[in-house]
Amino acid sequence: MDDFIAERRRQIAFDMLQHANLVFQCVLVATIVAIALAVLINRFKVLEPVANAVSAVGLTLPSFALVGLLLPLSGLGTTTAFLCVVFYAVLPVLRNAVVGLAGVDQTLLESARGMGMGPVGVLLKVQIPLAWPVILAGVRTSMQMSMGIAAIAAYVLGPGLGSYIWTGLVQTGGANALNYAVVGTVGIVIVALVADLLLLALGRLTISKGVRVA
Amino acid sequence: MTDQDTHTTPQPHDDARDDRDGRRISGVDIELRDVVKKYPGQKAPAVQSLSLTVPAGEVVMFIGPSGCGKTTSLKMINRLIEPTSGTITIGGEDVRGRDADELRRTIGYVIQGGSLFPHMTVADNIAVVPKLLKWSKQEIAARTEELLDLVGLDPARYRDRYPRELSGGQQQRVGVARGLAADPPVVLMDEPFGAVDPITRQRLQDEMLGIQRELGKTIVCVTHDIDEAIKLGDRILIFSEGAHIEQYDTPENILAAPANDFVADFVGAGSTLKQLSLSRVNELRMGEWTTARQGDDAADAVRRAEAARQDCVVVLDERGRPVAWPWLRTLRRQQRIDVPRRDELVTLDRRATLNDALDTMLSSSHAAAIVTGDKDEYLGVVDFESVTQHIRAQEAAAAEATEAGGATEAGEAAGTGEARP
Numbered sequence: 267m268d269d270f271i272a273e274r275r276r277q278i279a280f281d282m283l284q285h286a287n288l289v290f291q292c293v294l295v296a297t298i299v300a301i302a303l304a305v306l307i308n309r310f311k312v313l314e315p316v317a318n319a320v321s322a323v324g325l326t327l328p329s330f331a332l333v334g335l336l337l338p339l340s341g342l343g344t345t346t347a348f349l350c351v352v353f354y355a356v357l358p359v360l361r362n363a364v365v366g367l368a369g370v371d372q373t374l375l376e377s378a379r380g381m382g383m384g385p386v387g388v389l390l391k392v393q394i395p396l397a398w399p400v401i402l403a404g405v406r407t408s409m410q411m412s413m414g415i416a417a418i419a420a421y422v423l424g425p426g427l428g429s430y431i432w433t434g435l436v437q438t439g440g441a442n443a444l445n446y447a448v449v450g451t452v453g454i455v456i457v458a459l460v461a462d463l464l465l466l467a468l469g470r471l472t473i474s475k476g477v478r479v480a
Numbered sequence: 481m482t483d484q485d486t487h488t489t490p491q492p493h494d495d496a497r498d499d500r501d502g503r504r505i506s507g508v509d510i511e512l513r514d515v516v517k518k519y520p521g522q523k524a525p526a527v528q529s530l531s532l533t534v535p536a537g538e539v540v541m542f543i544g545p546s547g548c549g550k551t552t553s554l555k556m557i558n559r560l561i562e563p564t565s566g567t568i569t570i571g572g573e574d575v576r577g578r579d580a581d582e583l584r585r586t587i588g589y590v591i592q593g594g595s596l597f598p599h600m601t602v603a604d605n606i607a608v609v610p611k612l613l614k615w616s617k618q619e620i621a622a623r624t625e626e627l628l629d630l631v632g633l634d635p636a637r638y639r640d641r642y643p644r645e646l647s648g649g650q651q652q653r654v655g656v657a658r659g660l661a662a663d664p665p666v667v668l669m670d671e672p673f674g675a676v677d678p679i680t681r682q683r684l685q686d687e688m689l690g691i692q693r694e695l696g697k698t699i700v701c702v703t704h705d706i707d708e709a710i711k712l713g714d715r716i717l718i719f720s721e722g723a724h725i726e727q728y729d730t731p732e733n734i735l736a737a738p739a740n741d742f743v744a745d746f747v748g749a750g751s752t753l754k755q756l757s758l759s760r761v762n763e764l765r766m767g768e769w770t771t772a773r774q775g776d777d778a779a780d781a782v783r784r785a786e787a788a789r790q791d792c793v794v795v796l797d798e799r800g801r802p803v804a805w806p807w808l809r810t811l812r813r814q815q816r817i818d819v820p821r822r823d824e825l826v827t828l829d830r831r832a833t834l835n836d837a838l839d840t841m842l843s844s845s846h847a848a849a850i851v852t853g854d855k856d857e858y859l860g861v862v863d864f865e866s867v868t869q870h871i872r873a874q875e876a877a878a879a880e881a882t883e884a885g886g887a888t889e890a891g892e893a894a895g896t897g898e899a900r901p
Contacts, residue, residue, distance in 0.1 A: 377595040380560055380668075381609050381658075382585030395599045474599035476642030 270445040278449060285426030286457045289412045292348060296355030296412075297405055303356075304363030305389065317364060321357045329354060329415045333422055347416065347424025354415050355408045362404025366397030399473050406465050413458040417450065427453045505537030507698030508571030508665045510557060515566035517552055525564070526552050527723035534715075536571075536665075537696040541709035543746075544719030544726075550702050553723050554668055557700065558587045570666055585612050588667035588697070593675035594655025596643040602628070602654050603639045609662040627657040630691060649680035656688065660695070669701040673708065685711055686831055693831075706747055710735070711757045711833060718743050731758055753835075755874070761837050761851055762830040764870050766860030769794050774803065778814040794850060795819050800857045802827055802850050827852045830859055834867055841867075 271278065307313045332350050340346045370393050378388045394401075420428020430450030437443040511533050518525040527549045534540045542550040555561040557568055559580045568575045575583055596605045603624045610620045628635040631653040643651055652673060659667055672688075673681045685708065692699065703709050709716045710731040718726045718734070720742055727739040735755055738744040747754070771794045772781035781793050785808055792807045795817060804819040811817060827850045828840050840849040841864060848863035 373591065373595050374597060376560065377589065377591055378597070378608075380555075380558060380584055380589035380591070382581045382583070382612055383608070384581050387612070392597055396597075474642070476599045476601070476644060 267445055267448070270442060271449065274449075278453065281425070281427050281430070282453050282457055285413075285416060285428070285454065286461065288344075288347065288351065288424065288426050289409065289416050289457075289461065292351040292412055292416070293355050293359075293405060293409050296352050296408060297359050297401075299352070300356045300359035300404075301363050301394070301401065303360055304367055307364050308367040308393075314364065317360065321361055324353070324357050329418050330421070333419060337422060342423045344424055346422045347419035347426075350419045351412050351416050355412045358407040358411065359401065359404040362407075363397065363401045366400030366404075367393055369400065370396045395474060396477060399469070399477060399479070402465070402469050402473065406462060409461050409465060410458055413454050413461070417454055427457070504694075505696035506663070506665055507537045507696055509536045509569075510534040510666060510698060510700065511567075511569045512553075512557075513567045513569075515553070515556060515568060516564045517549070517556060517561060518564045524722060527556070527563075529566070530723050530725070532717065532725065532728060534698055534700055536698050538714040539692060539699040539701060539712055541713035541716045542700065542702045542719065543704065543706060543709045543716060544723075545721075545746075546704065548719040548721055549723030550719050551670060553719075554670060554700055554702050557666075558584050558589060558668055560584075581612075585609055585662060586664050586666075588659035588661075588664040589669075590655050590659035590667065590672045591670040592672065593648070594643070594651040594653075594658075596651055596654055596658070598643050601640050601642055602633075602646070605643070605654060606658045606661050608658065613662055615662075623661065627660060628654075630660070630694075631657045632687060633657075647680075648676045649684060652676055652680075652684055653687075656684075656691070660691075660697075664697070666698045666700075669699060671702055671704065674704075681708075682836065686829060686833075686836075688712065690831055707754065707757060710754055718746055755871070756834040756838065759834045759870060759874065760830070761828050761832050761834070761862060762859075764834075764837075764862050764866045766851060766862055767848070767866065769861040771796055771858065772817055773798070774817055774819070776817050778811045778817045781817060782808050782811050792846065793817075794858065794861070796858050797821075799855070801855075802852065802858045805846060805850065825850070827856070828862070829853075834870070837862060838864075838867060 303317065307317050329350060332353060333346065336346045336349055340349060374392060374396070375388055378392045383391065416424065416426050417428035417431055420426055420432060423429075427450045430446045430453070434443045434445075434447030434450060437446065513531050515527060515530045516525055517527040530549075530553055542554060544550050552561055556563045557570070557575070559575055570587070596602075597608075600608075603621075606624045606627055607620045610623060615623070624639065625635045628638060633650060633653055638646070638650070638654075643654070646654065652675070655672070659669070673684050676684065689712065701712065703712075713731055715729060716731055716734050717728045720726050726746075727734055727743045729739075732755075734743065734747060735758075738747055768788075770781065770785040770788055770790050772778075772784075773796055785791070785793050792805055793811060794802055795804045795806060797803045802825060803821050804825055806819050810819065826840055826844065828837055830851050830853050832840075837849060841847055841862075848861050850861055851859045853859045
């Protein structure tokens, strides 16, 4: 095991970074998309059941199946992996964002309007900041989930640590099969923990002291 | 703004509120003409043909049973609710002639509990409207300081706190400061003191009266508490279902001559007692009392008190603020007056109501109360005698005024559904 890692140190470090990079980018895009959708849903309440149905069905869809479905459309490579991860990453953020935005006290919104804030101002200065702790909790869930999904997306030659796990599976019984699988899995866990810590730090920085819990 | 003077002609029965004339007025008139609000799918309109004038610089209290359309009427003034028909003008300018957001930045808005944004500091909350108006940082900082002082919160201590670190009363104070931030001529308040305990509410009301005396804004305030309406209002507007005006008059006249049974029921029993909250301590004849400073010759103070047939002396500090109210037997034991500051010494602000005054006297061992003015400076002493004298004089005056035709005027106003002061 030690030799296995020592020989591939640079490669493993690179793949961990790639994995993290893919997930960060996906979650970032997913967060923006999810908040935008949640704002729409918040404005047009009729969309809420639709959104709920889509996220429920979306989460039952096996990620491996989605990879298969996307393959003919976007081919082998990073694009397919990216789309697949984004799709799943949107769901938890969307759910929390819808709940978070709806949970903002209506009288606060009306008082903001009453003071002459425009609709965009109310959204950016009042509604989203107040919903932010809930949204950020969704982002954390999404980040954890995406770590695993990114590994599966490596099946279509996506970047990151997933390829180690696949190699391990393909070479079952081979000399390094277990090493590949372990390095892939542990690597992902480490990346995930670091990412979660970073998100916690982000929460410290971006959640107002006035609404932070403890 | 030009026709301000034509609408502020004093009412015949306005004489109880003598500080009206010569007072600074920074508010402007609000006029509603045939304002109707009909919600789709509802048979009866929420507001049917409301016409009224709120004169510049006055506090008008909207009151009525729940669902009578008082809040709807209030929110139509700053276009949070758009009227179905009719016109509303502020300072002669049609509110529909302006962008709704810009309009609202020129109208103060204070709602229940202060409704502060929990994620913003006190200073940021107050700065909301000035920021929207693109004031400079220095201007905003200076204004925040000024406003916190005005509402009695130490800027250095409270500026950077978050709303959840404040008590309910403090939050409400910040809410008022926020409403006044951009110095709007008109302020709308929706049950501003509904969410605080009775004692805090009383203090907030007193403070608001003090602020209003200084600023002279035009204030429209919705309340469900008739006592609050009587205490704060220059005029009270009593609504029934559909925002129909039952009576629009001064508190004195509404108490003395309710326009109809609805108003009488609404005002409720004990209207003489309610009148107690109409008068202020500074309207009373204040008794002279022997005063002395800390460190004065004790024997001399005792002599003066005895000459005036009094058994205690009000001791003031170097800035003229009352410190203690010791009996003579305490002072006889001293060479130089040296009494500890008594934190529990309850004093009355000169703006306090007679209600509060009686309350204070009843709980004081002197059966009287010390009155203080601005900066807590000593003004005099009031006792039960001065209260009863004042009430007798007032009753006599009210009886004369009512006979002189107050009732007929009020009747007309209610009959036409139109109220022009």
